[in-house]
Amino acid sequence: MITLFIFIVALFTIIVITGFILTNQIIYIKKKDDDELYNREVNEGRFKPEAFTQLPCQKIEIQSKYNYKIHGWLIAPHQANKYMIFCHGVTVNKVNSIKYMDVFLERGWNVLAYDHRRHGESGGKTTSYGYYEKHDLAEVVNWLKQRVDHNSMIGIHGESMGAVTVLLYADMVKDGADFYIADCPFSDFEEQLVYRVKKSVNLPKQLFIPLTNLFLQWREGYSLKNISPISIVENITQPILFIHSQKDDYILPEMTKNLYKQKKGPKKLFLAQNGSHALSLAENKTAYEQVLDEFLAQYKLDN
Template identity: 30%
Template sequence: MNRTAKIILGIALFLVVGLIIAGNYFYAYAVIPTKKDFIATRSEKKSTQLSDAENWFKNNHRTWRLTSKDGLKLAAYYLPAKTTQHKTVIIAHGYMGQATDMPQYAKIYHDLGYNVLMPDARGHGKSEGDYIGFGWPERKDYLQWINQIIEKDSHAEIVLHGVSMGGATVMMTSGEKLPNNVKAFVEDCGYSSVTAELSYQLKQLFNLPAFPLVPVTSLITKIRAGYFWGEADAIKQLKKNHRPMLFIHGDKDDFVPYSMLAEVYHATKGPKERYVVHGAKHAGSLTKDPNMYQEKVAHFVQQYVP
């Protein structure tokens, strides 16, 4: 091997090693469930409405559990309706959140007469897991939660409502083979795909292009967590969905860009509605306009679960 070939080989090896190091760093940054410094913490004073919902949640829930197909012990909180009802909603929380963040959403449905199930996603809250699935492996977990509801009530009528990563989880679940008990979906500010969202975040946070770091980190995710980012595609799943879905997004969202709303809305094959909350940032639609949010959700789900 001549000197030039050795230099080229050395540079190539250096680049490969550098990409592997960078890919593992970005994997840890995005996929391992630890405290994320790029997620803003909310320190504003809680509204009376939120405090009331939190108190209601604390005083009324009980815990459900299941073991996922890949052996993780998962937890969820169940809040029964005031009177015996067949209507149940499953509420999906966001990235690095947990079910206990979602009492305001749960209360909307409880006031409509629903039982409420609020799972902790794998790697979050009280559920086991050492990686974040961004909704892709979670869609299979949600099939198990759906089946657990039906095992307890064969006449259950089920709605899924998710926010942020939970919204993506709901959309990804919609493309699975679901029992007829599942009647409708509500997704709030979910992303079109994991590749698109993390490419956007890579640009926003580090001003780096998607290639080659995103494909490399996706491969690392496949090795370490069992899925490629390219598999986790809400648009592909929505194209298989024929059930009703309400899409919600704030037009000032700069975490999951507002432009993704049009992509996911046009992808689904079922009945659909779109609700844009003007001035709302990421996952802020309910806080921005709580009365209209509740009205829109109630009107939508009552069309399919009277």
């Protein structure tokens, strides 16, 4: 009897420790150092500090419903009532959005970029890959709408996790923005996690997925199934431009292809020939901008 008790306690302990390890890898994913990210963007020519400092940049703070501040920039050099919001990917921060901001600034758009929870200057203790981030995005959109003309055009661009956040938000808030750009999103978090784990350590999903779900629900209040753009994308009525690099092996381009197929109504797909994950613009700038211009013109979003 004592042996059985010891076995049960030992098994329970192993399960708890394993559950914490698995979920810690997700919710506390290692971020890139802010200084290193800044230097990378500068050295690779995607961020030009001298030009940036000449822009009318307002630092903003927005209160999250989860009791922390969301930090960002509002850059509005143009008279036009056109605004783009940018959602960066996991492990980086709003500096990573500057390359996209520049594209829209050149086209007469005003822009807003912010740090997701637990990234950059924003608060928040954990990363949730869009589940809680979509509510922060809602606060950002509401903040902007309160300060601009009610007839303003608003678009939202997201990269990687930011693209997932954009799609989840678009389903949650039906009249949030006029259009969305989803650059290299995953279509389903569970499927993406299985792919990444299999590629790195090759654990059978029958072992780690149920345990991960159990501990995510216990610790964070959601499961992997709650982060599934493929299950909700058909509900989004606004135009969506889907973008993915064909050589992306971190999030496979098939995920974006499936999202595009599932989306009903106005949409456009751009599969970039060059670049790994999140480098479609950097490695295909001319084609990227051409597709963007075609998308905006096709759906009369650049008036």
